[in-house]
Amino acid sequence: MQTVELPDHKIFGTVAEAAAELQVETYVIGGFVRDLILKRPSKDIDVVCVGNGIALAEKVAEKLPHKPKVVVFKNFGTAMLRAEDWEVEFVGARKESYRSDSRKPEVEAGTLEDDLKRRDFTINALGISLNKNSFGQLIDKFDGLGDIKRKMIKTPLEPGITFSDDPLRMMRAIRFATQLDFDIDADTYDAIVDNKERISIISRERITDELNKIILAKKPSYGFKLLFNTGLLKLIFPKMVELHGVETKNGKSHKDNFYHTLQVLDNVAEVTDNLWLRWAAILHDIAKPDTKRFHEKAGWTFHGHEDRGARMVPKIFADLKLPLNEQMRYVQKLVRLHLRPIALVKETVTDSAVRRLLFEAGDDIDDLMKLCGADITSKNDAKVKRYMQNFRLVEEKLKQVEESDKLRNFQPVISGEIIMRTFDLKPSKEVGLLKDAITEAILEGKIRNEFEPAYAFLLEEGRKLKLEPVMLISKETAEEMKLAVKAE
Incomplete structure (x- = not known):
């Protein structure tokens, strides 16, 4: 009988000791055993006993020095406790039967073999004995060890x-x-x-x-x-399947956007574990089927797919029961902006274009650049190399403009409050127009985002709207106003 060396941690000996006192057969089972054999880190332990799992958990908690709290799930007949940073779940061996209209089984007490049979895959139907006369022995009734060696996913039953x-x-x-x-x-x-x-x-x-x-x-x-x-x-996820396929007209074909999306996803996965950036990769071209058009001269186009895709994100998230919060808005922003850095590659990179990108992307600019770098795919290696060289130039330009203008998530130094007090205005269309004009001037590089030049520009724009200042505000007063707003 093959034995497996368990990790050097008191929890295993404590469970074995408690099981011996209660006179119940006890085993470590499932994913922990699989990961131990595969040498994958895991600190989630499932313990099965042929008896009362809750009673075993309570006995183990009594014996551990830190006396952990036992959390009992009576509906499931399970109990859980923490031993330092290890999470241990206890359950009595069970057998299950199902109705056709539900995945919730009817459960009753069973043998160890019954419990192993109900496991999803052979690689998860492995056990290690914690019993005194067979401690450390591998229980493998469905050749799970063989399937691990063969790298095979297989069910224990039909x-x-x-x-x-x-x-x-x-x-x-x-x-x-x-x-x-x-x-x-x-x-x-x-x-x-x-x-x-x-x-x-x-x-x-x-x-x-x-x-x-x-x-x-x-x-x-x-x-x-x-x-x-x-x-x-x-x-x-039918919307993703719509990306699949290649259409050809007059000898002109577009790429298969499904496989392109998967390549972009893999490229992103190589540089980040961020789930939501990976979702942005999945959804970046999701509107291409809806925006696909054929033109005799231009061939296949997908104009506006980035904006249409961004508008689709909330419904897709709602359908998939993904969070409709800042994560959704983050994905939406990256989908909407994903072509912008690529567009900069294709044209002369102006400071104003870079400023606008920094302004709109804010703190997500680095993630946007990861997505855009991942989006450069082609079977033509020379084309990819050329694009990546140009892309590096855009990245360098972003760093330069960011360092000189500090535009990431910037707020114009002239606030709406300053505008209203200067011209004795209430919240109105004029206030919005003046604020937009200042933002545009900063992004275009006409003025720096500093109080004196920005305030002079405000007075000039006010005159164009036939507005006369009733109060001139100093830089010091503006700072005091800003602090007062923060205090509120």
Whole structure:
């Protein structure tokens, strides 16, 4: 019988000691065992006992020096405690049966084998004994160790039944394959194709949770190709599937925007773990199918896809139950601006164009540049090299302008309050016009964002609107007004 060396931590010995006192068979099971064999870091431990899991958790807590709190989930028959930075969940061995209209099983007490059978994949149906006479022995009733060596995702039971019972496991199969860089067993893959429509009984939140884990993998394109080829992607994210395909007219073709998007996503994944920047990569060209046009001279165009795409982001986030907060607005901003740095590559880079980009992107300029760098893809290596050289020039120009003008997230030094007090105005169209004029002048480089030149410009613009100043404000008074607003 093969044995596995557990990490050197008191929790394992303490659980074994508590189990011996309660006279219950006890095992570490599931993902922790898999990750231990794969030498992946994990501090989430699942403990299964043939008996009362909650009672075992309480006995373990008594024995640990820091007497951790036991959190009990009575509806699920589970309990959880923390041992330093380790999270340990306890449950009694169970067997399950399912109804066709729900993924929530009917659960009853069972044997260890019953518990292993209900696991999603063979690689997660491994156990390590914590029993005195067999401590450290590997329990492997479905050749999970062999599937780890073969790098294979496979269900312990007939896959059609596994996926019909709990369709979320289809997403989990693809998620594990992506995270671990494993293949999916042929029969298991075919069962996903056959049962894909069953995904409709799964909540959108659970689906998106798995999708986000795929997106956060080292090479997320692998997962999206599996989702696409099995037919799941069309059911859970049809807008993305619309990107797929190449159309040719008069000998002119456009690129396949689905595979281009996956390349951009992988490129972004190489430089950041930021989930929302990865979502921006997924959605940057999402409006191309809606904006696609063919012109005899120009060929295929997608004019305005960046603005249309930005307008689509809130609905896509709502449909996928993604947060409709600052993360959504961040993605929306990057989708809207993703062509701007590329446009600067194609033309003479003026300071005013760079200032506007810095002003609009604000603190997200660095992430925008990562997205735009990732968006430079082509089968023509010389073209990519040329674009990247030009792109580096834009990055350098951004640094220069940022250092000299400090325009990232800048606010014009002349506030609306200063404008109103100078001309004795209430909030009005005129105040907005004057504020916009000052912002434009700063962005165009006509004036610096400093009080004296900006205030002189305000008085000049006021005269154009036939406004006479009733009070001239000094720089010191302006500073006092700013501090008063902050204090409020």
